[in-house]
Every structure is written in C-alpha cells, then in structure tokens.
Amino acid sequence: MIAPAPGDPVGELRARIAACTLCAAHLPLGPRPIARFSATARILIIGQAPGTKVHNSGVPWDDDSGDRLRDWLGIDKATFYDEEKVAQMPMGFCYPGRAAGGDAPPRQECAPQWHDAVLRLLPAERLTLLVGVHAQARYLPHLKRLGLTERVSRFGEDLPFIALPHPAWRSRMWMAKHPWFEADILPSLRDRVHDALAQVIL
Ligand code: SF4
Numbered sequence: 508m509i510a511p512a513p514g515d516p517v518g519e520l521r522a523r524i525a526a527c528t529l530c531a532a533h534l535p536l537g538p539r540p541i542a543r544f545s546a547t548a549r550i551l552i553i554g555q556a557p558g559t560k561v562h563n564s565g566v567p568w569d570d571d572s573g574d575r576l577r578d579w580l581g582i583d584k585a586t587f588y589d590e591e592k593v594a595q596m597p598m599g600f601c602y603p604g605r606a607a608g609g610d611a612p613p614r615q616e617c618a619p620q621w622h623d624a625v626l627r628l629l630p631a632e633r634l635t636l637l638v639g640v641h642a643q644a645r646y647l648p649h650l651k652r653l654g655l656t657e658r659v660s661r662f663g664e665d666l667p668f669i670a671l672p673h674p675a676w677r678s679r680m681w682m683a684k685h686p687w688f689e690a691d692i693l694p695s696l697r698d699r700v701h702d703a704l705a706q707v708i709l
Contacts, residue, residue, distance in 0.1 A: 517546055520624055524600065530616045533603070540600035541567050544625050548594035549703040551626075551635045552576075553642040555673065556599035556613035567595050575674035576638070581697035582704070592707050594633075596625050598641040613641055632667075634703040639673040656685060662692045669696065 511518025524540045531538050541557045554567070561567050568576055568587070577587050587593055599613025600621065606612070622645075637643045643658055644651060646668055650658050658670040672678050672688075682688055 517544070517628055520628060523624075524621055527600070527620070529620055530601075530614045533614060534601050535604040536562055536602050538601050539565070541565065542596050542600050542621070542625065543567070543588075543590040544594035544596060544629060545591045546628050547591045547630065547707055547709055549630055549633045549706050550580075550592065550700060551594045551596060551629060551633055552638060553635060553646065554595070554597045554638045555641050556597050556610065557602045558610055559602060562602040567597070571676060572674045575678065576671075579671070579674065579693055579696060580636075580700045581693075582700060586704065591709055592704055594625070594629060596622065598645065618645055630706075632706065634666075634699055635668050637668055637670045639671075643670050656681075659685075659688065659692070662695060669699070671696075 511522050521542075521544075524542055527540055528538050536559070539557075539562050541561055544551075552568075557567065560570060566588075567573070573587075577584065580587075582593075597613060597617075599615075599617040601614065601617070603611040603614050635646065637646055640655055643655070647658065647665055647670060650661070650665070650670075653661075655670075655672055659672060662669060672681055
C-alpha cells in the first residue's frame with residue numbers, strides 16, 4: 508500500500524484500517540478489510556460483511572446481489588464504485604468465516620472500532636442505506652422490535668437512514684410477497700439517491 512500523504516486524513520484512516528488485526532484470531536482467512544470511502548461521498552452503504560469471493564477479489568457487491576442493489580438504487584457500476592460518490596462500509600470489514608446455514612455474522616469488534624472514524628470523515632449531509640438486519644440493529648436500535656419488513660416499510664421516516672433488505676437471491680421471494688417495495692419504495696429510493704448524488708462536490 509502507498510503511504511498516505513501528510514495531512515491526508517482519508518488516506519491515513521484507510522491505512523490504519525488496512526493494517527487492522529483486531530480480531531484476526533477469529534478470521535479463518537485472515538484480515539482483509541473491505542471499506543471504501545472519501546470525504547465527498549453523499550451516499551453510504553452499510554452492509555454486512557464480505558464473503559469469500561469479496562475476500563479474494565477485494566471488490567464488494569460484485570455479484571448478483573450487487574447487481575440487484577444497483578438496480579434498486581438506479582445507479583450503474585461506474586457510479587457505485589466511485590468512492591468519491593458512494594461510500595461502502597460493512598458492519599464487519601473482513602470475511603468472518605462460516606456458521607450454521609451460511610456465513611457467520613459480521614465480527615462484533617469491527618463497527619465499534621472503525622465506524623465512527625469513517626463517519627467523521629464523510630459529509631454531514633448524506634443518505635445512509637442500511638442493508639440487512641445487522642446494520643439496522645446498530646443504527647436503528649429503537650426499531651429493534653420491528654421485523655425487517657416493517658423497518659423497510661417505514662421508508663422516509665428515519666432519515667437519513669433507509670432500511671433495505673439484503674439483496675440476496677432470497678429477496679426476490681420477499682419482493683414477490685411485498686409488491687409495495689418495487690411499486691412504491693424503489694421509485695422514491697431512486698429519487699433520493701439521485702438527489703444525494705447531485706449534491707456531491709468534487
Ligand atoms: S473485521 Fe474489522 S476489527 Fe476485525 S480485523 Fe478486520 S478490520 Fe479489524
């Protein structure tokens with residue numbers, strides 16, 4: 508990694524995160540933190556944790572789930588991966604390993620260790636997309652008694668936070684059961700994303 512220039516807080520934080528070994532003893536493939544951010548991004552996506560594919564490639568959301576998420580947001584790959592416009596900060600930055608039924612939950616050490624430092628560097632006015640239950644538990648704790656569907660249905664009531672289901676293949680079944688998500692929420696979500704991107708000052 509190239510050393511950050513003096514007085515470059517974004518570069519310094521990226522370097523500190525890249526060197527993190529806080530929970531290395533619990534990571535079966537070792538640390539490889541995935542987080543993308545800048546001081547200009549007006550959209551922040553808080554997801555769960557990398558899978559093995561992302562651990563190997565270093566590119567988050569480069570799969571069917573990512574295609575579905577980009578479709579929900581109404582943005583192309585070039586915009587999605589432009590960290591001056593869109594920041595991505597999972598609840599756990601490194602692949603956490605397997606658990607019964609799938610990947611393990613994000614390492615619980617990670618968000619308390621790094622999230623506030625990243626948030627301090629982002630513009631104060633931003634749209635934060637909480638993708639999946641782990642991000643929603645941290646950032647919408649007052650809604651923890653609600654189910655995912657109820658949290659998603661509150662679109663616009665918890666701004667700047669917007670709760671979304673994880674866009675894994677299972678979300679197609681969830682969307683089929685809840686057609687209001689596609690009919691009502693996605694058009695409004697795309698408008699909000701468009702407005703947030705329009706505020707980016709490079
Ligand atoms: S998951 Fe987070 S806390 Fe653990 S080693 Fe990776 S960056 Fe550090």
